[in-house]
Amino acid sequence: MRNNKITPVGMFDMLPGEASLKRNIEEQLKTAFTRRGFCEITTPTLEFYDVFSASQLPQESMYNLFDAQGRILSLRPDVTAPILRVCAGKLDPQLMPYRLWYCQQVFRRNKALNARRDEITQCGVEIVGAGGFRADVEVIVTAIESFLALGLDGFKIELGHIGYFKALAECSFDSKELSDRARTLVERKDFAQLSDLVERHAIGDRRAMGSLPTLFGGKEVLDEALSLAPNSDAKAVILHLKEVYDLLCSLGYEKYLSIDLGLVHAIDYYTGLVFRGYLKGLGDVVLSGGRYDTLSEAFGAGLPSTGFAIDVDSIAIALKKNAPQKSAGRVLVHCHAAEDFKRGEEELSSLFEAGVPAEMSLFDSLSEAINKAKSGAFSRVVFISDGKSEIYEFGGGKDE
Amino acid sequence: MSKLRIALTKGRVEKDIVKLLSRAGLDMTPLIEKGRKLIIQAGDYEFVLAKAPDVITYVEHGVCDAGIVGKDTIMENGGSFYEVLDFKTGVCSFCVAGLPDTQLYSDYRQIKIASKYPNVAKRYFNERNLDVDIIKIEGSVELAPLLELSDAIVDIVETGSTLKENGLVVLERMYDISARLIVNTVSMKLKKDEVTELTSLVKTAL
Numbered sequence: 001m002r003n004n005k006i007t008p009v010g011m012f013d014m015l016p017g018e019a020s021l022k023r024n025i026e027e028q029l030k031t032a033f034t035r036r037g038f039c040e041i042t043t044p045t046l047e048f049y050d051v052f053s054a055s056q057l058p059q060e061s062m063y064n065l066f067d068a069q070g071r072i073l074s075l076r077p078d079v080t081a082p083i084l085r086v087c088a089g090k091l092d093p094q095l096m097p098y099r100l101w102y103c104q105q106v107f108r109r110n111k112a113l114n115a116r117r118d119e120i121t122q123c124g125v126e127i128v129g130a131g132g133f134r135a136d137v138e139v140i141v142t143a144i145e146s147f148l149a150l151g152l153d154g155f156k157i158e159l160g161h162i163g164y165f166k167a168l169a170e171c172s173f174d175s176k177e178l179s180d181r182a183r184t185l186v187e188r189k190d191f192a193q194l195s196d197l198v199e200r201h202a203i204g205d206r207r208a209m210g211s212l213p214t215l216f217g218g219k220e221v222l223d224e225a226l227s228l229a230p231n232s233d234a235k236a237v238i239l240h241l242k243e244v245y246d247l248l249c250s251l252g253y254e255k256y257l258s259i260d261l262g263l264v265h266a267i268d269y270y271t272g273l274v275f276r277g278y279l280k281g282l283g284d285v286v287l288s289g290g291r292y293d294t295l296s297e298a299f300g301a302g303l304p305s306t307g308f309a310i311d312v313d314s315i316a317i318a319l320k321k322n323a324p325q326k327s328a329g330r331v332l333v334h335c336h337a338a339e340d341f342k343r344g345e346e347e348l349s350s351l352f353e354a355g356v357p358a359e360m361s362l363f364d365s366l367s368e369a370i371n372k373a374k375s376g377a378f379s380r381v382v383f384i385s386d387g388k389s390e391i392y393e394f395g396g397g398k399d400e
Numbered sequence: 401m402s403k404l405r406i407a408l409t410k411g412r413v414e415k416d417i418v419k420l421l422s423r424a425g426l427d428m429t430p431l432i433e434k435g436r437k438l439i440i441q442a443g444d445y446e447f448v449l450a451k452a453p454d455v456i457t458y459v460e461h462g463v464c465d466a467g468i469v470g471k472d473t474i475m476e477n478g479g480s481f482y483e484v485l486d487f488k489t490g491v492c493s494f495c496v497a498g499l500p501d502t503q504l505y506s507d508y509r510q511i512k513i514a515s516k517y518p519n520v521a522k523r524y525f526n527e528r529n530l531d532v533d534i535i536k537i538e539g540s541v542e543l544a545p546l547l548e549l550s551d552a553i554v555d556i557v558e559t560g561s562t563l564k565e566n567g568l569v570v571l572e573r574m575y576d577i578s579a580r581l582i583v584n585t586v587s588m589k590l591k592k593d594e595v596t597e598l599t600s601l602v603k604t605a606l
Binding site for chain 1: 457460461462463481482483484485486583584585586587588589590592
C-alpha cells in the first residue's frame, strides 16, 4: 500500500487557523523572553546520540538513525543538552551567564494509538553559568510572565526541590536500591506502599519521608516540611525554597504559586529547585523546568544552569477551546477588468493599513465572488469597475 | 457541577467499589440501577464506566480526574498518574503456574511463558536476568502448558480453583494485586481538596 496520503503515527499537520494560533503563541513568548534579556539560539534537528546520553531519556523514546559511518544520530528529543553543548564549547566565557531562548521542535516516541504528538514545539529559556538564588527567581519570574503574556490566568506554577528528597533518603535508607524504590513511590504519590517501605526499612527519623507524598499545596507545606526536616541539609533546602517563594510573593505572584516537595521525577538530571506549570482544563503538564548544575559535566564544563520549556502545542489546544471559530469581517476585493487592478491594489493596502483582513479575488466574475461571500467566507465584497467601487455587505443578511 | 469525574472499571471492581462507597456513606443507588448508561451521577461524583485499560487512558489524558482500576492493569499498561490509595478489594496475586513437576530453570533451553499479561511476565523474568519467550494468549491461559505450547503461564490467581481443576499448580507467587485509586497529575494539584475529600471518605470504609 502506498502511504502518500497519510502522516506517520505521532505526526500531525497544522491547518490554517491552528497554525496561525500556534505561531501567535510563539511570537508572544519570543517577545516575553526578549524583554527579559534572553537571546535566541537554534541548534540542529539531528545531533549525535551521545549528546543526549546524560539527559536520562529512555533510548526507546528517541527517533534514532545512523550516519554514513554507522554512528547513531538522534532527532533532538530535548533542547537543553544541545544548548549546553554549545555553551560549553562555542561561546565566549566572558559573556557568562548566558541567557538564551529557543523555539524548536523536539521529537519523542509515545506509546502507539494514544493520540499523543511525537513532534512538539518547545519554547523555553536557559540561564547557563549562574548558580544560586537570583537565577532561580529570574527563571520562575520569566515563566510566570510568559503565561501572563499569553493572556492565561488559570495557571499554577508549582515549585519543588530535588534536595529535600535527597537529604531525607540519605538519612533514611542505607542502600541506593531502597532510595530508588522510595523515589518511584514518592513520584507516584503511592502513600500506602511508601509508608509500608518506610515502616520496614527506614532508619532514623522517618516521619518526613513517610509524609513526603502529602507535602504539596500552599505555603503551609513549607512550614510543615521545615518542622519535619530531620537534618540540616533538608532544612537548608526548605529555607532556600522559602526565600524564593517569599520573594515571588512580594512581586505579586502568590496566586500563581504552589508547592510540591514530591516533584522527584528526574532526580539524576535536576539538582536543585524544580518547577512545573499546569493549566486549568488540560490533563498534561505544559511547562517544566528546574536547576541542572551537573549536566554540563557531560560536555567537559562546570556550568550551573537553570531553565524551562513550554509545550506550545498543548497551549495552542487550550487557547483554541476559547478562541472564536472564524475571523469575522474578511473582505474580498473583486476587480472587473485588468485596468481596475491598480485601484484594487490601493483598496487592498488601505484595508491592510486599517487592520482589516482582505484579499484579492481570484474569481472570474462578480457573481462567483458574491456566491462565495454568501457561503460565509467573506462579510464584504468590494467591486471595482471603471474606477468606481461598489460595496456588497453580507453580515446580517443585508444584501445590497 | 460534579466535584470529580471518576473512571470506574466495569464488572467485579465496580461491584466491590459500589459496596465500599455505600459503606462510606455515599448514595450509590444510581450506579446499582444504572441500566445501560455509561456516565452516572452519584452524589458529588460523576462515574464513568469503562474497561480496565481504558480507565488508565481516560485518567492519563485528563478527561477523568481519577480512576479505580486493578493493580494488574496498572502493572501491565504503566503510564503516568498518581496512585494514591489501595482499596484492598479484589485481592489476588500474579503467579507463575504450570504442571506440578515443572522444572523451569533446570535446562539450557529457552523458557516459554504464555500470558494475558506479556509486560508483567517479561518484567518479572527480566528482573531475574532471565530471557524468556513470551506468548500472548487472550483467555483460558491454562490451556497453554496442557497443550505443551509453553512451559508455564503467568496469570492472576485468586482462589486457585481453575488451576486445580485443570491439574496445574502455582510455581511462584509474583506480585500482590488489588484495586487502586489513580489520579491525573494535574487534577491532583488543581483539585487537591476534592481528591483529599474522596480519599478520606474511602478511608472511613476501609
